[in-house]
Amino acid sequence: MRHLKRTAKLGRTGEHRNAMLANLVCSLIKERRVTTTLAKAKAARSVAEKLLTLAKRGSLHDRRLVSARLRQDEDAVRMLFQELAPAHKERRGGYTRILKLAQRQGDAAQVAILEWVDTALTTTPEAPKEKPATETAPAAATEAPAAKPPEAAAEDKTTPASDQK
């Protein structure tokens, strides 16, 4: 019986949902961070944490289970086992973090960032727009041209628009 077994269905059939979550988790593994709706982030979090637990155990059987769940995306499996599992070695569960963003223009959906806790992206602190204009206008003006290009390039990588439909 299916009593009380709750799953976030996300308006999809089981196959569609499993495929979508596999894609989303593959993106999360490769890009370290995905921006998606809150409901999808919560569903993908459950999958991602279970796979990372398998990866930390790290046997051949575990590797095959992960590969099956990720639809044999072997690049993602390799990154999960070789990069993410050692990074989260000391952490006992709670490997991912969900950050809520503002509502999306267009459909007012709740949008969130899903990311790994222990592989922190180096998002360079950028000066908030209002403050430097009043306080450190000359200093900001000299630094800004030099700082801009690498920062902008880094941002393209860190926040992919990876809302898997």
Added chain:
Amino acid sequence: MGVPKRKPSHSRQRQRRAYNSVLKLPQLSTCPQCAAPYVPHRVCPACGYYKGRQVVSVQALG
């Protein structure tokens, strides 16, 4: 096709809209980083900070 028989009276119209005066904006906090108003437990849309950490680039958000 079913069509309304009468136009709603002024009273009905006002009753329907009475609740609109109760609607309010969500509770907003002031961002400790940039002093802009933001919804609690969300990343600040003005500066991209959350819990004292830059989590998202405002330029990337657009």
